[in-house]
Amino acid sequence: MPTKKLLYFTVYFPSFKIDSVLALLLKFVILTPNGLKTNATETSTITTTTTTPIPTTTTTRITKANNTATTSRKSPGCFASNTSVRLATGHLKQISNLHVGDLIFVKRENQIITSPILAIFRHYRSLIRFVDIYTTDSIIPLRLTPLHSLLVLPKQDKHERYLFAKDVSIGSHVFSSDLRLLTVVNIKEVLISDDNGYTILTFEGNIIVNDIVASCYATYDHSIMHMMTMPMRWWFLILFQLRQLIEFDYLQQLTNKIIVSFVDFYLQAIY
Template sequence: MIFLKFILIIGMLVTITDAQCSIAGDPKEVVKCVQHITLVLYGALAKDLKIICQVAADVSDCLSTEISDCVEAEIGIAALNEAKRLAENCCPVANSTSCPILSGSHFAMNSCFAADSLLTLVNGKQKQIIELQSGDTILAYDDKTNNLIPTNVLTMLDYQPKQYAVFKQLTTVSGRQLSLTLSHLLPTDIHGYVMAKNIRVGMNIYVMNDDGLLVTETISNVIDVVKQGYIAPLTQQGTLIVNNVAASCYATINNHHLAHVVLAPMRWWYGLFGETKVSDKTIGIHWFPNMLYEMTTFLMPSILQN
């Protein structure tokens, strides 16, 4: 039934493309809109939120401008309304009850923070994570003393400013929010370092208050959201303060201290030979943690994403 519906929709879109539309603008824009809507409907068929959310904003624009003038048949209007419903209900909140797509399906298991996150420099100013440079000195979390300490940014473990991902968005009772990917580690007061996908309402995490002190706060809400861009900085300390929340630099391996030991050679390398500027780095996952992940998947898969 779903496949038949998809075939009918594609047929309708082809008809719209070939139709004479009373639009004063560039016909190429109409074709682009048809392509956007086709992608959304294909994303629904493939149960792929990434496809839908990449063009969600474009679909909304099209339905209010060019494409609306080209739809004459009721089936065309119905199909376009379905595309609009998918775009509005599945993005950015992926676990909406109105979204028919399974949350997180077909998304890569990235290990990063959302690109709109802010880090705190030692001088108290904040800097967007996407603008962070190797050599910047930022605030980090000392899990031995539960205090704030300075640390240097060494490099990026993963740098994908344009790609989409599903994040766990955590909100505390004071309104602080942090969006991080499902397998990223976060320190808690009782349970130690916990992957974001296992964080629950009522757990306590460490946050920096308005006086610049590290205190515990209770999680009041946890939802899944889809955002564009994800970044994973590596610091000398192995931790950092993101959106005034203490977090680990590590993910995938369900043990912060083990990950810190495993990545020691990488920290030593950058400590000896200096940091690499973000602008000089290739988009994607750093080759060293990527190699470690492949080796761990083969040799010790039980420690990954438990």
């Protein structure tokens, strides 16, 4: 009978130690498990090659209704690669072109401020299931994985809270980059092949993407995740603050590589 080996490692911070708890934490931050069931539209790309005197490649997009969608258990919690983020300068930048240290807009309590990007996690997947959320102000939807959270004021509710994308309903409200309420008018599910998913970490634990306030976290409740990621956020913040005195790029890239490698290893090991 095959057995599974338990991955165990220790990470040392300046004044404290985190062992397997960090391993569990990293799983919580980035992974998106199975479990989305909804009426949705599934979009996939199939490429076929026909042998002729002149080789040609035909790409066919197939769209079909899917009444019982099954989220890929190997999909990380993330944003799509074409997601837009507004820099402190006012310019828009695709999430795939952001860099650690870029100043972006985030929400702190009841105001919008600027904050540096502490870390960027990128995962390539052959198949990623996303939820597209359309609002009254949007032509291009916010595309994120089903268990990624965003700030929502549910219908007939007086208090906003972070909800998973899969739990947002038409008629609910999300928050714009100036904290205006935007009504959700349509929700679709799409399946994207051969793409990268991106997760951005800020000290505030949220980010404004496609001019909508969203969480940096997925899979579990935003407030719990924000508390659990405190050591990791402080570690990245310390690295960023000391970037002039230490090998910042090396340590930052090494930490990112450890986290991404662990998540990929974990996914392969358990699935």
